[in-house]
Amino acid sequence: MDPNAKRKALRLITYGLYVATSRDGDDFAAGTINWVSQSSFAPPLVMAGIKADSRLHDVIAASHVFAIHIVGKDQKDFATTFFKGAERQGDKLTGYRFEEGSTGAPILIDAPAWFECRVVDRIARGDHTIYGGEVVNAGMRRDAEPLTLRDTAFFYGG
Amino acid sequence: MDPNAKRKALRLITYGLYVATSRDGDDFAAGTINWVSQSSFAPPLVMAGIKADSRLHDVIAASHVFAIHIVGKDQKDFATTFFKGAERQGDKLTGYRFEEGSTGAPILIDAPAWFECRVVDRIARGDHTIYGGEVVNAGMRRDAEPLTLRDTAFFYGG
Numbered sequence: 001m002d003p004n005a006k007r008k009a010l011r012l013i014t015y016g017l018y019v020a021t022s023r024d025g026d027d028f029a030a031g032t033i034n035w036v037s038q039s040s041f042a043p044p045l046v047m048a049g050i051k052a053d054s055r056l057h058d059v060i061a062a063s064h065v066f067a068i069h070i071v072g073k074d075q076k077d078f079a080t081t082f083f084k085g086a087e088r089q090g091d092k093l094t095g096y097r098f099e100e101g102s103t104g105a106p107i108l109i110d111a112p113a114w115f116e117c118r119v120v121d122r123i124a125r126g127d128h129t130i131y132g133g134e135v136v137n138a139g140m141r142r143d144a145e146p147l148t149l150r151d152t153a154f155f156y157g158g
Numbered sequence: 159m160d161p162n163a164k165r166k167a168l169r170l171i172t173y174g175l176y177v178a179t180s181r182d183g184d185d186f187a188a189g190t191i192n193w194v195s196q197s198s199f200a201p202p203l204v205m206a207g208i209k210a211d212s213r214l215h216d217v218i219a220a221s222h223v224f225a226i227h228i229v230g231k232d233q234k235d236f237a238t239t240f241f242k243g244a245e246r247q248g249d250k251l252t253g254y255r256f257e258e259g260s261t262g263a264p265i266l267i268d269a270p271a272w273f274e275c276r277v278v279d280r281i282a283r284g285d286h287t288i289y290g291g292e293v294v295n296a297g298m299r300r301d302a303e304p305l306t307l308r309d310t311a312f313f314y315g316g
Contacts, residue, residue, distance in 0.1 A: 006296040009271040010196055010204075012228040012304045016172030037193040038168055038315045039207040040284025046168075047205055047288055049197040070170040113167040123205075123279045123290055126198025130205055132281055132288065138164040146170045148306075157196045 007158035015149040015157070017079045019069040020048065021086075021093065021106045022059040028106060029059035030086035030093050032079050034149050034156050035128065036068060044135040046117060049128040055085055060131055064119040065103035069111030072144040076152060078110055102137045112144035165316035173307040173315070175237045177227040178206065179244070179251065179264045180217040186264060187217035188244035188251050190237050192307050192314050193286065194226060202293040204275060207286040213243055218289055222277040223261035227269035230302040234310060236268055260295045270302035 015034040022029050035049030048068065050057045060066045071079045078096065086093040098106035103116045117133025149156065173192040180187050193207030206226065208215045218224050229237045236254065244251040256264035261274045275291025307314065 001293070001295050002297070005271075005298045006202060006273065006293060008298050009228065009273045009296040010202065010293065012174075012271050012302070013194060013196060013204075014172060014174030014304050014306045015195070016170075035195045035197055035205075036171060037173070037195050037205070037207060038171060039193055039205075039281075039288050040286045041316075043284050044164060044168065045284045045286075046171075047193075047195070047197075047207070049195060049205070070167065113163075113170050115164065115167045121281045121283060121288075123197075123281065125279060125290065126201050126203045128198045128203075130197050130279075130288070130290065132283065135159070135164060135168065137159050138167040139160075140163045140166050144170070146172050148172045158199075 011155055011158045013157055017071050017147050017149055017152065019071060019079060019082045019108060019111065020056060020066055022056060022063050022066045023104050023106055024059045024063035027059050028086065028088040028093060029056040030082045031056040032082040039132065046133050046135060048131050050131055052127055052129050057129060060119065065105050066131065066133060067101055067105035067107055067114055067116045069108050070113040071147040072112045073147050073151065075147060079147060112142045113140045169313055169316045171315055175229050175305050175307055175310065177229060177237060177240045177266060177269065178214060178224055180214060180221050180224045181262050181264055182217050182221035185217050186244065186246040186251060187214040188240045189214040190240040197290065204291050204293060206289050208289055210285055210287050215287060218277065223263050224289065224291060225259055225263035225265055225272055225274045227266050228271040229305040230270045231305050233305060237305060270300050271298045
């Protein structure tokens with residue numbers, strides 16, 4: 001396999017940018033991710049690739065829940081803030097206020113839309129784990145056009 | 159869960175549009191899909207959600223291989239052609255010429271880029287199966303901006 005062709009072809013997959021969160025007791029975690037897709041209509045399932053050596057990964061492994069937030073076109077700063085994880089201060093994660101979701105995962109109120117999942121499947125292979133989640137709650141705060149990875153200067157894939 | 163919020167939030171996930179193919183002996187199959195994401199850098203893995211009651215699904219289940227083709231911004235017709243599967247006529251799938259890939263999967267020469275996978279994992283849950291594939295071959299024919307689902311009038315998610 002030509003590694004250059006592999007990298008270029010895989011980088012032509014289209015992605016959004018999302019902030020994922022989870023919570024296990026007093027342990028809060030967040031991260032910016034792009035490897036996300038729905039994987040079933042009924043029941044509603046999603047699949048998310050989460051970096052295996054991240055805190056977010058370990059907190060999801062322990063709590064079996066996660067929330068995924070849509071990032072609006074005008075919210076690049078919101079997304080980049082969580083590139084390096086999150087610190088909780090009271091009702092905020094790195095400065096962004098959250099509410100407690102029905103799963104216990106923190107729901108960041110700046111996101112125009114979000115959904116919460118319970119982990120029902122898991123594939124631990126390679127440098128990321130695929131978490132298969134059933135969507136158990138969702139919310140819309142406002143209409144928004146989503147930020148895409150292509151809108152930014154970032155790449156994550158290849 | 160509010161089903162309307164669930165549908166709207168899930169439809170804010172960003173997708174490309176891809177033509178997936180597979181082959182098991184004389185059995186050729188193709189389909190247009192959008193639930194695709196990379197899931198590991200090393201080894202290079204992807205995850206694809208394939209409709210459980212489709213011929214493509216069954217041919218992949220039998221062959222354990224599939225190819226995914228990037229669709230260019232100007233190739234909406236190429237994508238829509240495979241909404242309803244494919245018929246093989248000689249070296250063509252529904253009018254589009256293919257070559258045999260290293261896995262045996264047909265590689266459609268109109269696509270600007272493609273990658274071939276061997277199935278290494280599988281989650282059969284809900285109305286689609288998640289096929290986890292290791293990328294074993296890839297090619298670039300020309301630079302192209304990828305067609306996104308948002309570029310089209312289609313929805314597949316929610």
